[in-house]
Amino acid sequence: MAVAIKTQNLAPVKLIRNVPKEEYYVPGHRTCAGCGPALQYKLVAKAAGPNTIFLGPTGCMYVANASYLCTPYTVPWMHTQITNGGAVASGIEAAYKVLLRKGKREGEFPNIIVMAGDGGSVDIGLQAMSAMMYRGHDALFICYDNEAYTNTGIQTSPTTPYGSNTTFTPPGPAIPEGKTTFPKDPPQLVIGGHPAVKYVATASVAYPVDLINKVRKALNVVGPTFLHIHSPCPKGWKFDASKTIEVARLAIETGMWNMYEWESGEYRYQFRPKKYKPVREYLKLQGRFTHLSDAHIAKLQAFVDAKVKGPGIPVQAPVPTPPAVH
Amino acid sequence: MFIIPKDKEVPLGCVTPAPVGEQPMMITGNWREYRPVLEPEKCDLCMNCVVFCPDACFQLNEAEDMVVLNEKYCKGCNICITECATNALTEAYELDFDDGVVRLEKPF
Amino acid sequence: MPKEMMLSGCAASAQAAKMAQVEVICSYPIRPYTAIMMELAKMVANGELDAEFVHGEGEHAQLSVVLGAAAAGARALTGSSGVGVTYAFETYSPIAGGRIPLQMMIADRALDPPGDFGSEHTDAMSCRDQGWLMGWAENPQEAFDNCLINYRVGEDHRVLLPQFVCQDGYFVSHMPGKVVLPEQSQVDEFLPPYNLPHPLDPKRPVSHGPQIRPDQGTIMDLQRAQAMLDAPAVIREVIDDYNRIFGRNYSPFVEEYMTDDAEMAFFIMGAHTMTARHAVRHLRSQGVKIGLVKLRFVRPWPTQDVAEALSKFKAVGVVETSTSYGGAARGGNLLHEVRSSLYELPQRPLTTSFMAGLGGEMVPLKDFYYMADILSKAIKAGKTNKTVYWVGFEAED
């Protein structure tokens, strides 16, 4: 009887030079010039290889990529509602388990990857994502985080940083900082309550080799895994398209983005700067923060200082949440 | 029965074949205003441009041991120029090139 | 040898799913359909059914899981009741539009507010326009049969549509009745293996559901409409096959009972048909010329069959167990579709709708006698006073 368990072992990559040449996410997609999420999609597809099924909950990586009956995915891909990426992946995984067991399909268990945005992962898609993790399906859930609902013209999402200017959080005399709330922490949400999960990591387009290796490590794990990939969005964050990688690097150097792996309870850090640059260095490149006063920046700095102590350490918003207005 | 114009046909259940190599139905080369130009002698094949390009437009041509730009799709974001380790790439205004094309077709 | 058993509608539906050898099941509890999943869980645990039993985290997730499973190439089953059916509403068009022929078993339940376990057809009826096949069973045997029939029709490449296989909560789902379980060889002869034209398989990569231009939108809808237009012929073919293989005598769309020389008839579907049959028998014994027409499919709506069946009566009482607040006739939905089926006829019977059995109430015999009385008065007067009667709550006629 065919055993429906994954046995593949995708080898890690050493240098940018050794990054494999084959492309499974090919040119010819309608994403903006300099798109962070598109870059991470290319790297993930390259890392995963041909035996892969992608799922695209609604978001830029669905609408901008799969448009007008043409798609850039050379491997099977299916659109899902932004609510149910995790659930559809669970169904596909369950199907392959029984189909392989019954001999209706043969060969290696496919890589099943949900390519969801921040909304599709921890806002409207949280329930399905969490259930996929809890049930232990052998699939990888990727949250490519461009920190807003960008496909609909840049609205705030739960991972949008405090103080961001989005079309749902426009700064004005009544609400000077624009976004008043502090963001959710997706990897901690997964680590914090899903015993079946063995590997969670954060990654960034700034370090493609690290990203590829983390994708491969996740895909080699038999069971549910989660990657939180920082993918700057020139249009949404309002910076010049050529600076996508620079912005991503600065996020790490200022502590706005932290690079780590969690494996069965153990944390390991990557690219942790000896001395963190002030948050202001990161903010000044981006049009979404130009309205912030020094006081606002101080609050953001306080939040980042608490965060960089280490993942898994609870971080409070440095300001009391505004009272609900009756 | 219904008459469906040829160009408007939609496959069963909106299932479309996967592309091979590139997606010719979505040419994006006409978006750019600047084109990255390579000075081969400065290039040490560090592959930054190949890896960091969101549209996979720089590819290594094994035979000539050189990176080649896929001009049909390059959107001119210039990330490659920013990330090139040896400043072998510079931007050049698209219309200066005789085959330079800026936004002539309506990109949907 | 086929085996005779006393099974509730839920238990019968689970047996049918087992004999259809479903491969991925997604469960979530909600009264009264839950028992279907409890039975299937035991079958999987006892090794009687080789399937993956996924515990969904909600009804929206149930439909999403089986969508993924069916798109990957496995025969998939889920089910729900009441507000569970309406909670999953977002997925119904993507599944039907994506031409993924999975099956959802619905044991009806009234929608909130307030909470009511009782059965009402409103939960499924309010989801009837997305391109799913849909029909009601009158008893556990028919619930068993409808499961196999709908899989065969839905998976036929001329149709390729998902199916709502409905049964009234309690009156069918929880009332044990005699059910004949066929041989597995009969089912295998009737139902070929599941085979989707473009499954998600890395060896044959395709993309499902990319964005389209507005001008391609109509054609996408046209495709689904065409499937519904082609479905009736396939249903007739499949019902003949089913009757031959399993020894039933279902008529594909409408079944008539004591209608020859009848002046008036009840038009009804689901569990209360059983009580209506007895009411008709009793009324006939008292010389009332009344018959009964039972509907088996709400989608595709059998317009010709309904027109032919009802054209011979002077008055038709459409028994509704679902609501459509503010609808044209201010009652349920069946009357709208019956009237539009009759519209082209040179000679149309009088029609009105009787709201009965709402909230899960029993429809006692005396209510059917009341309806028959309204119809005979209408025939004498040559018109109906109202387009809807809320049976048991009308002041006087």
Place this chain on the structure above:
Amino acid sequence: MSLPNGNRFGIRFESIGGLGAHAAGQVLASAAVLKMGLNGAHFSSYGSEKKGSLVRSYVRLLPAEQPIRTSAPVETPDAIVVFHAALLKNPATFAGLPRDGTFIYNAPPRSIPEELAALPGTARIIRVDALGIAVKEKSRPNAVLLGTLCGAFPFLDAEKVLEALSEGFAGKRPEAVASNESAFRRGAAEFEILKGVGRAEGDLPAARAEPAWGYETQPIGGIVPNAGNTVWNDVSAARTGSLPVFNRQNCIHCALCDLVCPDLCLVWEDGEKGGRFERELTGVDYRYCKGCMRCVETCPASAMTKKAETPGLAERLRVPLFPDLVE
């Protein structure tokens, strides 16, 4: 196999959740249909699955050629089987019994509850100690009562009903088959027909719960305007044979019982002027007590003791919690 009165035979099981009335109905119906060549239907009406709530299970038997005509509850049953003596206090238990009907109830051979006087004088009243037999045979009351039913109605083929009962357990708990069989056989033999108990004349009227709210009076949107109106409910039927009795002499008014009581049954009043206690416990309102015995387990001063509930005891000892609201 012919039915006593030719065309139909209806049975109603009156029970409390957890005593197996639903299962008994299922066993009887499948035996009748699959093994005795009759046509039959069974269903139970119960609220959500809570132990201790009321359960009514209906079985309708018809000649083979006559199809089932309705899924209505059996309102005028030929036989009523009462699984628990507490239900005798509820008049609806007797509703619809015809003058020549049979009334079987489960109780130990002691005094005959005076409620039974409400039964027709000509009805056959049968008492069987189903609980006692079930405990001795390590079985359950439904097996015993099925036996009594077959004993009382020879047209029910006892061997076929027993076969159906055993099939239910064969797979799961084979050891239960033997104990069920002995309980079934004792039920069929050890019942007694009580004479001169019923005083009513003719058939008892069927009781159909009239809706309290009508089209005019139901508040809009299903709102309950008077919050907490469940104080009018009497849940005492949920007790299964014992209740906590309060002994004021031992009570130290520590209120531990009140802390653990899930159903708000304890009644307090101000302590005497200058006395040791601000508030003193005065008793239990048995209208709301389900007999969970938490108060007995937690009382440090043994002021609450578990006593067997004999008819009328709860009414005598009851201290009303809302005297102005509930009589």
